[in-house]
Amino acid sequence: MTILQQILDEKVNKVAELKMKKATLNFDLPLYSLYDALIQKDTLQIIAEIKRASPSKGIIKANVDVVKQAQQYEAAGAACISVLTDEPFFKGSYEDLRKVAQAVSIPVLCKDFILDEIQIDYARANGASVILLIVAALESERLRELYTYANQMNLAILVEVHSVEEYERAHALGAKIIGINNRNLKNFEVDLKHTQTIAKAFSNNTDQVLVSESGIKNTEDAKMVSAYGASAILVGETLMKSENVEAALQMLAVKKVREVE
Numbered sequence: 001m002t003i004l005q006q007i008l009d010e011k012v013n014k015v016a017e018l019k020m021k022k023a024t025l026n027f028d029l030p031l032y033s034l035y036d037a038l039i040q041k042d043t044l045q046i047i048a049e050i051k052r053a054s055p056s057k058g059i060i061k062a063n064v065d066v067v068k069q070a071q072q073y074e075a076a077g078a079a080c081i082s083v084l085t086d087e088p089f090f091k092g093s094y095e096d097l098r099k100v101a102q103a104v105s106i107p108v109l110c111k112d113f114i115l116d117e118i119q120i121d122y123a124r125a126n127g128a129s130v131i132l133l134i135v136a137a138l139e140s141e142r143l144r145e146l147y148t149y150a151n152q153m154n155l156a157i158l159v160e161v162h163s164v165e166e167y168e169r170a171h172a173l174g175a176k177i178i179g180i181n182n183r184n185l186k187n188f189e190v191d192l193k194h195t196q197t198i199a200k201a202f203s204n205n206t207d208q209v210l211v212s213e214s215g216i217k218n219t220e221d222a223k224m225v226s227a228y229g230a231s232a233i234l235v236g237e238t239l240m241k242s243e244n245v246e247a248a249l250q251m252l253a254v255k256k257v258r259e260v261e
């Protein structure tokens, strides 16, 4: 069974648990626009991730002070902060999300494996301005329902794809923010050329912003995915392991130069 399938199986239990709680949720934390933060910028924008652990790397920084980490990201110029909220595989939580959202004034992404509207409610109630929908995890009809629901909640939606076929499904939804995940979820191998392959399908859709996700470690990688057409990168491990977050963000915030095809 693939790791994605294992995570999704576990997520079904989490959804049932959230529904059982019947909690009263307030949607009063402020929303910030991710699209505005990413579109038409001269430099590659950074979505900086709070990532305590992962299936591919195990523990990364289990005891991180999420508020301090998020404030460092914001001060160093991150456009958005991604918070992993999955507990079994990433050691995250909605509490992390809420603490981060209350500590910064930039959009915060709830990075989770969303299968049900209730997870979108919890994301919004805990301060997310953005949610993630993974095309590989959802049938087309369900993907559209969740996309529509999040849109109605005024949330931005990062639609994550792993192939050109999945990109076509995201495009058919009218998605404006597309994440290309460079990590193969079957064997965890990272290949930044995924961004190049999929970005070619996307090149005529100028109102979409492209986010290259996973495996970005240095200036060379940032320049490479920028040249392929990325407007932004989503970076977890590199920033979590860095002794100097400001320097790490600066090294990745390269000037955008689009490769001539």
Ligand SMILES: O=C(O)c1ccccc1NCC(=O)[C@H](O)[C@H](O)COP(=O)(O)O
Pocket: 003, 004, 049, 051, 054, 055, 056, 057, 181, 183, 185, 188, 213, 214, 215, 216, 234, 235, 236, 237, 238
């Ligand atoms: O990171 C993993 O091991 C992983 C495994 C299975 C599904 C998702 C996974 N990661 C989620 C992400 O998308 C990354 O946290 C994000 O793109 C940042 O990646 P990185 O910069 O390589 O930490």
